Amino acid sequence: MNAPIVTTAPPPSVSSGSLLSKLEIDLRMLGMLAALAVIWIGFDILSSGFFLTPRNLWNLSVQTASIAVMSTGMVLIIVTRNIDLSVGAILGVVGMIIGVAQVRWLPAWLGLEHWLTAPLAVLLAVLIGGAIGLFQGWLIAYLAIPSFIVTLGGLLVWRGAAWWVTAGQTIAPMDTRFKALGGGVEGALGATATWIIAALACGLIVVALGLARRRRVRFGFPVRPGWADAVLAAVACAVVLGAAFIANSYPLPAGTARRWAEANGIAWPEGGLFIPHGVALPVMIAVIVGLFMTFIARRRRFGRYVFAIGGNPEAAELSGINTRWALMKVFGLMGVLCGISACISTARLNAATNAAGTLDELYVIASAVIGGTSLAGGVGTIAGAMLGALVMQSLQSGMVLLGVDTPLQNIVVGAVLVLAVWVDGLYRRRIK
Template identity: 35%
Template sequence: MTLTKKDVRKFLSEYKIVALLIVIVIIWAFFGYLTYDSELGGSQFLTPRNFSNLLRQMAITGMLASAMVFVIVAGEIDLSVGSLLGLLGGIAAVMDVTYSLPLWQTITVVIAMGLFFGLMVGWLTAYLGIPSFIVTLGGQLAFRGMVLGLTGGITIAPVHPELKFIGQGYLPELAGNAGGVLLFLVLVFLAFRTRSNRQKHNLSVPTMPAEVGRLLFAGLIILGFVLTLNDYQGVPVPVLVLLIILAVFTVIGNKTTFGRHIYAVGSNMEATRLSGVNVAYVKMMVFALMGLMCAFAGLTTTARLAAGTPSAGFGNELDAIASCFIGGTSMRGGVGSVSGALVGAVIMASLDNGMSMMGIDTFWQQIVKGIILVAAVYMDIVSSGNQRG
């Protein structure tokens, strides 16, 4: 049986997440084999401790990627998120270290500033008509200059233990188990609710064995996830925050009118405008969500480092964008999912983690990530059938 381009295109189009999960398994097996140490009795990559570190590293990129999906789906781009993350993290450090303000005040101000800057970028793009590439490129420079001025070019440290817990804390084992059970029950509820709604409208639904099998597979992944993390110190707090963001953003994208408007704007902006949707407002709010996620990522970065540094967030915008493309978000807009972007973030973090453990030079890591980004965009072209020639 010959595998045709049509077959490949169909598989990539219908089973992108499955294909990405297979890629993750291959990457983990590859680094697991290369980091095997007979004296230590196993692979240094495939350990609960390294798995926990990998997920904590991925959490910050995942927070940015979860909102970047909506930005790209709406047909825009945001190059300023790394610098804005650094600025907001610097504000958190100054408020906590220099002024010793309560944690709730620090969090409130940082979130408010993130929303403000996001709305400003969105307003310049959506209402003044300045291309988002230019606005966010200018923002990248401006925000980086602001953080240098705010910190005086020096590291602000150490932050208080309460703030540090956000980036370095772990859930107790019982809380992690309860969270895993709750997550599985939510997945079951949403799956059967969606199934019921589709049946009411005479739409096709998977067979019951297929539905149950899919849920059992998801349950096994959740079980392995929780047990592995509990085997070290528990579920890291940044990972818990990321899972909550995943749930909220997935609901926004799939179950709300605003989410449908985002996809409609990216698919056909003019038709969406003619149908009565306020396109400018949708685009501005997408950037507001991006600013909000920069606030969460900035707080987490400062908490994880226990300090505010002028270089925080450098290059994070590229990791977030690459995670979206790797996860199946189309560069043409209108197509993408938060879950796919987070799987893409896991792939990026796995590559960073594995190559660092092997002592591979940073320049090689950048080369590999660049090649993978180009390959991911090519896969998008192949799956959509828009190849030239």
């Protein structure tokens, strides 16, 4: 008697519906990309073609890095139905402390321009920021004080503490190695490193899409058509390579290039040397933070707990999740990210000032909300928040190029935030 032949049914395929559904593209993400394109083209026309130059786009990426890093943490906080109004003040006080550490404390111990100064300053920033975040999270989670009140108080407390650290004095300059965290000539990775990073990124994109497809097949989930994966890989790689090309199209200033040529024994030609900046270190930091936060949010138990708490706090607690400890960790993580942003911001300015981080809470919250994070909780993406940060910084950068006064800039940012919340409400009512 012949044994029965067992056949395995092929995994279901996402073969029906529109082109966007086959590609599994989020309509909100597509809308943000369209809005960003309109903003860039509009400002480029109004600025007589200056906005879309490699120089301005390179500077725009560096300016976005600090806000983008903090926006990744704000996503998780808003997902849990909370808010953090103190991120700018935490950045300010941490920036002042690490500034004093580099100018007064560490040189007295290690000497000037010691190679340990920059790593110790970064470690100090992460520890102080994390401690502040954990303290605020403890007040919110274990003492049941609303996050709005705790972080509003934190905004005032930490802003005042930033002034108290040096009695209002600006601290400068920073350690030479530390300055690389802020971009500029010190933080430019150069053409070769940029192309290597771009090639590795393209390889990782292809591998990630392949692994995701394999997981779907393994568990019997619907899979995209092969051509859809190929299109996504091609578009993503084109974006990465295009960004690398733009970064390498912005040359070092002539004076800096001449000093580099003299230091390396290279004759200075009549037309000068074209030495590309390459991608900036703070941009790489922001990308790495974004990938790490995405991994935590989508692949780790902690991320699943966070979204469960935001979806239904009572059900999450009844299911055995330690909601208070998870919430405290979310605010601690936000503090760590504020510490990283403080390093980027302080290094970029090459000084620690009392005004650092002022109104950053507005831009961080706006970035998360524009990126699709719902104030009702339970919904949000790290990539969307980082794209939202780029949208917000593009608006500010474009208005600066056009000579728009700061009060009007704030009006525009506030209006965009309200509009984003309204559009989010319309979208959620539509999908229900």
